Amino acid sequence: xxxxxxxxxxxxxxxxxxxxxxxxxxxxxxxxxxxxxxxxxxxxxxxxxxxxxxxxxxxxxxxxxxxxxxxxxxxxxxxxxxxxxxxxxxxxxxxxxxxxxxxxxxxxxxxxxxxxxxxxxxxxxxxxxxxxxxxxxxxxxxxxxxxxxxxxxxxxxxxxxxxxxxxxxxxxxxxxxxxxxxxxxxxxxxxxxxxxxxxxxxxxxxxxxxxxxxxxxxxxxxxxxxxxxxxxxxxxxxxxxxxxxxxxxxxxxxxxxxxxxxxxxxxxxxxxxxxxxxx
Amino acid sequence: xxxxxxxxxxxxxxxxxxxxxxxxxxxxxxxxxxxxxxxxxxxxxxxxxxxxxxxxxxxxxxxxxxxxxxxxxxxxxxxxxxxxxxxxxxxxxxxxxxxxxxxxxxxxxxxxxxxxxxxxxxxxxxxxxxxxxxxxxxxxxxxxxxxxxxxxxxxxxxxxxxxxxxxxxxxxxxxxxxxxxxxxxxxxxxxxxxxxxxxxxxxxxxxxxxxxxxxxxxxxxxxxxxxxxxxxxxxxxxxxxxxxxxxxxxxxxxxxxxxxxxxxxxxxxxxxxxxxxxxxxxxxxxxxxxxxxxxxxxxxxxxxxxxxxxxxxxxxxxxxxxxxxxxxxxxxx
Ligand SMILES: Nc1ncnc2c1ncn2[C@@H]1O[C@H](COP(=O)(O)OP(=O)(O)O)[C@@H](O)[C@H]1O
Ligand SMILES: [Mg+2]
Numbered sequence: 001x002x003x004x005x006x007x008x009x010x011x012x013x014x015x016x017x018x019x020x021x022x023x024x025x026x027x028x029x030x031x032x033x034x035x036x037x038x039x040x041x042x043x044x045x046x047x048x049x050x051x052x053x054x055x056x057x058x059x060x061x062x063x064x065x066x067x068x069x070x071x072x073x074x075x076x077x078x079x080x081x082x083x084x085x086x087x088x089x090x091x092x093x094x095x096x097x098x099x100x101x102x103x104x105x106x107x108x109x110x111x112x113x114x115x116x117x118x119x120x121x122x123x124x125x126x127x128x129x130x131x132x133x134x135x136x137x138x139x140x141x142x143x144x145x146x147x148x149x150x151x152x153x154x155x156x157x158x159x160x161x162x163x164x165x166x167x168x169x170x171x172x173x174x175x176x177x178x179x180x181x182x183x184x185x186x187x188x189x190x191x192x193x194x195x196x197x198x199x200x201x202x203x204x205x206x207x208x209x210x211x212x213x214x215x216x217x218x219x220x221x222x223x224x225x226x227x228x229x230x231x232x233x234x235x236x237x238x239x240x241x242x243x244x245x246x247x248x249x250x251x252x253x254x255x256x257x258x259x260x261x262x263x264x265x266x267x268x269x270x271x272x273x274x275x276x277x278x279x
Numbered sequence: 280x281x282x283x284x285x286x287x288x289x290x291x292x293x294x295x296x297x298x299x300x301x302x303x304x305x306x307x308x309x310x311x312x313x314x315x316x317x318x319x320x321x322x323x324x325x326x327x328x329x330x331x332x333x334x335x336x337x338x339x340x341x342x343x344x345x346x347x348x349x350x351x352x353x354x355x356x357x358x359x360x361x362x363x364x365x366x367x368x369x370x371x372x373x374x375x376x377x378x379x380x381x382x383x384x385x386x387x388x389x390x391x392x393x394x395x396x397x398x399x400x401x402x403x404x405x406x407x408x409x410x411x412x413x414x415x416x417x418x419x420x421x422x423x424x425x426x427x428x429x430x431x432x433x434x435x436x437x438x439x440x441x442x443x444x445x446x447x448x449x450x451x452x453x454x455x456x457x458x459x460x461x462x463x464x465x466x467x468x469x470x471x472x473x474x475x476x477x478x479x480x481x482x483x484x485x486x487x488x489x490x491x492x493x494x495x496x497x498x499x500x501x502x503x504x505x506x507x508x509x510x511x512x513x514x515x516x517x518x519x520x521x522x523x524x525x526x527x528x529x530x531x532x533x534x535x536x537x538x539x540x541x542x543x544x545x546x547x548x549x550x551x552x553x554x555x556x557x558x559x560x561x562x563x564x565x566x567x568x569x570x571x572x573x574x575x576x577x578x579x580x581x582x583x584x585x586x587x588x589x590x591x592x593x594x595x596x597x598x599x600x601x602x603x604x605x606x607x608x609x610x611x612x
Contacts, residue, residue, distance in 0.1 A: 171364035174331045175425075180352030180381035193368055 036060050036248035043244055060249030069224060073232035078257055080142055080228060081210050084149035088206050089199055092157025097187050100165040117155030123215060133220055140223040148216050153206040164198035165191060200265040211258050229254045280342055281307045281432040281465035288337030290323055297323050299489040310459050313469045314476040315486035321469040325435050330354050342432060357426035358435040361442060363418045365410040371421050372406040375428045396427040416447045436468040440475065452478060473513055485509050507608035510535050516565060519576040526573060531603035531611055538579035540600035548593030554586050568592060
């Protein structure tokens with residue numbers, strides 16, 4: 001206990017820093033949330049003020065939900081994000097396992113090749129991707145988005161997961177081989193459960209850019225049936241007039257699904273971040 | 280059942296030769312120990328036998344059948360690892376039964392064999408626990424149990440005791456010796472600890488730098504080491520090596536005398552010297568002596584003896600207990 005008391009100042013400084021960072025991070029979200037529940041005048045006159053009985057107004061939400069297609073947009077975003085995460089995790093983990101477990105010619109080169117994807121933005125290839133999608137008839141389908149996002153997420157996934165997989169004990173995998181487990185069983189039953197925290201980390205890092213992306217939905221899938229939430233919200237932003245109530249309401253609504261996904265992964269994620277510290 | 284032959288087995292990682300041509304015959308029911316310093320290729324050789332690593336060249340036969348292309352699970356072997364390597368998400372019972380389950384054995388058969396193995400190792404109470412809820416010694420017993428359940432032709436142990444504390448190590452060593460007697464199975468055991476090797480083995484294989492230095496029973500290695508390496512590696516404290524010219528032996532380069540084969544006296548003897556350090560171990564007294572004639576050497580006396588630093592003493596090698604080595608380090612007989 002004496003040790004804890006001695007570093008009290010240090011602890012409080014650390015907490016002060018963390019709390020200020022948390023406030024700075026949460027503030028824009030907070031602002032979006034409170035303003036989404038105010039009337040238009042109040043948003044502009046007193047953006048910092050909490051909604052009062054006089055200024056409280058859910059007109060933004062009525063507009064967004066009354067738009068009718070918003071449920072579809074949400075569904076599209078959700079399908080695209082979940083499917084892309086699943087594919088990124090599956091293929092990323094398999095590639096990472098192969099790179100970290102097997103010695104084969106070109107192993108290092110292959111690892112570098114996959115890692116280069118982290119540094120080169122996929123958007124540079126937009127034109128070629130669009131041509132490809134047109135040629136394969138995938139324009140205006142969710143499949144197009146899922147494919148692009150999977151490609152976008154895999155490099156980082158391979159990079160992070162192969163580092164983690166190197167730490168899984170060779171003896172354990174060898175014990176599995178002697179007990180007659182196939183390489184697939186070793187991967188799915190022994191290795192994956194042990195790198196679960198890393199998988200959660202990758203899932204969160206993959207999820208957020210996909211959910212927020214405007215670029216590829218706009219280019220590859222702008223049709224009414226395949227619009228995502230981010231793209232759907234754009235109809236309220238006009239060149240001359242912007243329906244701020246609706247934009248803020250749409251953004252507020254868009255936060256919730258990510259929040260749910262995040263909570264699903266967060267327990268694992270925290271274990272992933274602190275795994276070095278406690279083990 | 281349970282014999283093993285290795286013929287000119289070699290292994291290189293890239294252009295580093297780790298195993299440089301090993302020939303070995305292990306008979307059914309033998310307890311063979313590979314011993315050698317860290318990094319000499321013991322584990323690599325064991326993994327090659329298990330099929331976890333491909334030999335670069337050479338042939339491996341188990342029970343007369345060539346197994347080079349046979350996967351580990353089909354070689355009829357079981358392996359116990361230094362790090363236990365238990366499946367963290369399975370209970371003790373499932374850990375032990377997994378190999379049989381994968382091989383498609385009927386449930387009753389698995390139950391029966393797990394029950395038998397856990398009785399042998401007094402693990403009955405822990406069958407439903409997970410590895411994380413066991414102590415180190417218990418985990419190692421589960422790992423041994425997992426090997427027993429497979430009823431293999433060949434048991435392979437890779438430094439199974441080196442993660443245990445000293446007391447537990449002795450107990451587990453006894454347990455492994457008892458298992459070998461009860462099961463009458465062929466066992467190959469890797470260790471860098473020569474005491475483990477001497478106490479357990481029917482036959483010791485001394486390895487250094489990927490080459491077999493000598494194969495023999497513990498007493499053969501102790502009494503007739505084939506070269507300087509084996510002479511220095513087997514026995515503790517290590518053998519004293521003295522330049523032959525300093526003691527007037529003409530037909531050898533080096534002579535070796537074990538510390539326990541030197542008699543010590545205050546009155547007179549062959550090598551005069553001064554005591555530089557004394558270790559009292561109760562049963563033994565180890566005396567380090569600096570001598571002008573032969574340099575620093577060690578004497579092991581049985582029981583308690585009272586020598587002090589700087590005492591002048593005389594050491595005399597016991598008759599017929601000196602070893603002679605030629606310029607290449609080979610023993611001269
Ligand atoms: N996968 C590997 N790649 C490259 N070198 C290896 C590999 N495994 C072992 N070695 C090398 O082979 C030598 C023998 O290793 P090992 O068999 O583990 O030694 P021991 O078990 O006797 O301590 C060591 O020098 C080690 O660096
Ligand atoms: Mg080893």
